[in-house]
Amino acid sequence: MKSCKTFIFSAFCIFFLSCNKNKIEESKPDSQTKNSIESKKKEIAESFDEFNKRFHSDSIFQVSRVDFPIEGKHVSGFEQYNWSRKNWQFQAVPVAEKTEIGEYEHSLVKTDTLVTEKFWIPNSGFEVERQFKLIKNKWFLIYYSDINL
Template sequence: MRYSKILFLAAFLVLIGCQNKNKKSSDLNKKSAKIETSEKFNQFNIRFHSDSIFQISRIDFPIEGLSVSGFDRHKWTKENWEFMIIPVSEKNTIDEYEHSLIKNDSLVIERFWIPDSGFEVERQFKLIRNKWFLVYYNDINL
């Protein structure tokens, strides 16, 4: 009878140990499933500037920045949005414009301007919940 109690206790402990191991493994699988990879900016950049529906889906209107053309000045809304077709570029391909680019894992700021002309474009993209969004667009043409 004493051996049966010891055998029962040993079997019980083994069973509990297996359940804890399975629970830990299950918890680890759940945690790894929750880890999402961030969208790559280069892939986003290409799609954003070639797909108008995708572009609108990645702008939470109204965004910061203005459209200024002469005396006409307005904030950007979904109704007055102008589809952007020129992707963010590492280097300037148009000689008459100055160009700057600041790029890290969660923010991209690109600026074009012609010195002393009243022309300047600045756009900012931010990684939000592992997806890239346009959060700022200033288009000034005086």
């Protein structure tokens, strides 16, 4: 009788533990589910080309994507100031691989997270530089220097 009770108790324990193990296994996400959850958390980075078009055509969008207080400044003759929302001037010329303006020198350096564009006229005191940075998968203008002496 004692061995029968022990057998029933042992069988019950094995059954109980195997049921709990299945519940634990079911509650654990498999690697495919885990990867799917992680990929949903990671937003897709905004396309610079799409951002560039919208930034230079929509003034409200542009101001929302300038990371004020912005580095760089405006210098024109004796007038000089740092950029703020109040004195910001709409930028209508999009970033381009090449420029058609013959008198200006132009350089463009693009990476996955930073775009730097410069225009200048050698020996003239004119130089414009702007930098766009990918921040939390969205592009922002982080630097704008407009110097015209």
